[in-house]
Amino acid sequence: MTMIDTNISRRSVLAGLSGMTFCLALGTDGARLVSDAEANTLANAHITPWVRIAPDGTITIYTAGAEMGQGSMTSLPLIVSEEMDADWSKVVLEWAPADEKVYGYKNPFADNRLMWIVGSRAVQLYYPDLRMAGAQVRKVLLMNAAQKWGVDAGSLKTEPSVVINPANGTRLSYGEIATFGTIPATLPAVDPKELKARKDFRLIGKPMPRRDVPAKVNGTAQYAIDVKLPGMVYASTLHSPVHSAGPGIWDPGKQEQHAEPEKWNDAEVKALKGVIDVVKLSNGLAVVADHFETTKAGRDALKVTWKKAKADGYNSDRALDDYVRIHADPNAQTQTLEAKGDVKAAFAGAAKTYHAEFRSDYGYHAQMEPLNAVVRISEDGRSAEVWEGSQAPDESRKAVAKALGLANEQVTFNQCYLGGGFGRRSLGDYAAECATIAKAVNRPVKLIWTREEDIAQGMFRPQSFQCLEAATDASGKVTGWKHCVVGDGEFLLITGIKIPYYGVPNQHIERRGVSHGVKLKHWRAVGHVFNTFAIESLVDQMAVDQGIDPIAFRIERMGLVPKGRKVFEKVAEMSDWNAKRPDGRALGISITERSGSLGAGVVEISLDRASGKIRVHKVWVAVDGGVIVQPESARHNVESAIIYGLSSILHERVSIKDGAVEQSNFHDY
């Protein structure tokens, strides 16, 4: 594992280099590789090194894959390496700077670029650009070798980190080429047809060890919480226990949403040992002290009267009852998500109809590393550095710049490993908070939220009420489908609610929204958790009612698409679906879709009828995820999702009473 140092400016990299540097620059056609020569003429901040080859053959590749255990830190440079035919053992990784215009992928939902490692899409969205980048580097290497040998570049081939002339067997390593090579002012174009065929992949799809693993077994992996700077002090915050969020994802930039501290025991806390200052924030207080233990003691000693918050008096159990009423209210505001065919007619002419209702809880990320960040502001106040484990370095840089009144370019973001992300770490909110505190005390600050703060200020998976109805015809086929989800969180509520893998001809799917003031956020795909549970539970109820095997029911009566049929067939084979199980055990099955991947799962459980306790004995999952860059990582991710999902459904719950989260740490969550 190479320790990653992002404190390198492009200038210093170029000045200190002998060897070839390929740069990624923003052109009219989006991000592309440019040569040094061209890069030097583009004297602006949108140019930074992407791939460089040293004369000793070391290939340094920037990775934009924020690493929270999912493996994309390794997967992304592996894609570059594949197309440039690099010897992977000679590749070292560095974190890509937080500049989305250069290092971002094309946002599939808008005309911009993003570095957000979210939605299980990092590899998928970076894949095309990174393949092209690798292929261009390879082409330049081939051109240089061809020139040296006086032959046609098209007659040459490559093996890992070597260009070969098949006519006479001569070879030039990439490192050797770096000693004499030049980079054309305009890099060669690569036709997509020139990219490697899947059968020729040496790295993609092969079991490759993750680069971050060795540092994670000897204590050297650096998380933001481990960063220590000269003169650094510690901070910990106490926010209003009652949230004051607007609808949708919490937006830390909306000041009017904040519940301010009104009065607090300022002098008492400031007199505590080690305490340096108490900083008032727009939505809380930060105690700054010489060590974390003194900071925490100060934070725990705070007695605060808070101004009015939006969620004052909110009770999550009562809200679920309200959701039922909202669902029954014909005048409730409704967002239609899917309208196919004639649902009314399908239900009017149904041979039989089915109806099911479900409630789901708030979910807390509970990532192992409590939220934290480190910020240092330069003496002249004109630049700042931030250290954070972020799923969205570009967002974090923006948030810090905004908090300090700086331009984005004046903030250097230093990526760290993430001690769990699960969707929580993509706003930069706590990094911005740390910057505000650092500015107030005029010293480098490490902000650590206590676990208690982390849960009290959680941004949760929204709770929901769902009502589903289905209509079947005389043959038992499902002809009509209605699904209504009620809750807070706008689009967070609706992911996974559509059923593109089923061919039900008449569908009406809708959302009915409320806004409680509770902070909400993505939570490992978020809506899929409760929507899939509801959808697949109703499908199972119908299969049982009709006395048909649940897989057969989905194929024959739900119009399952062929790709869906395949994942069911695979998981049936893996789980030996038709085999008899031990007494007291039963199987469950379901399907879900996320970011283009389709997965089917089988669980074997037993139920203690006296206590209602479910025990999960075995789980099988089959996933059709398209091209898999790192099969081992993909397997890990699925294993992780299984455990996370089971834990959530069997053990976890956030409840809110009188506006405040009732749970406080791992023992009661």
Added chain:
Amino acid sequence: MVSFTLNSKRVTVEADPSTPLLWVVRDHVGLTGTKYGCGAGLCGACTVHLDGVAVRACQTQASSVEGRTVVTIEGLAENASHPLQKAWIAEQVPQCGYCQSGQIMKAAELLKSNPRPSRAQIVEHMDGNICRCGTYNRIIAAIQRASREA
């Protein structure tokens, strides 16, 4: 002021006697492999050895380690050569990795007293060390591998 042996070295730290060992090790000494997860003895991310016994560093006061021997992940074995560390890599256990120092220290305690634990004994011993990435099955596999290969 507290003096104790940390990873075979004598250390003296200017910390209040009530300071949790976790912060003594992380901030005062600067060994950051031991992690803060809950601060309440609930998650196991801060597990270290105190005179050979796995303890939660966040629940261990500095004053109670005076003159005693503390081993953290950094001192478990030279060059990360402990059979568990090798097995952890072979089984590619860590995902986010944040809990893994604590997991390995807890597992090392088990293998010292029981070099050939059964699966049930492993599960029982490791119960209480939380991994939110859900690497539990691989942790079990790695402990079994280390037990075989040690």
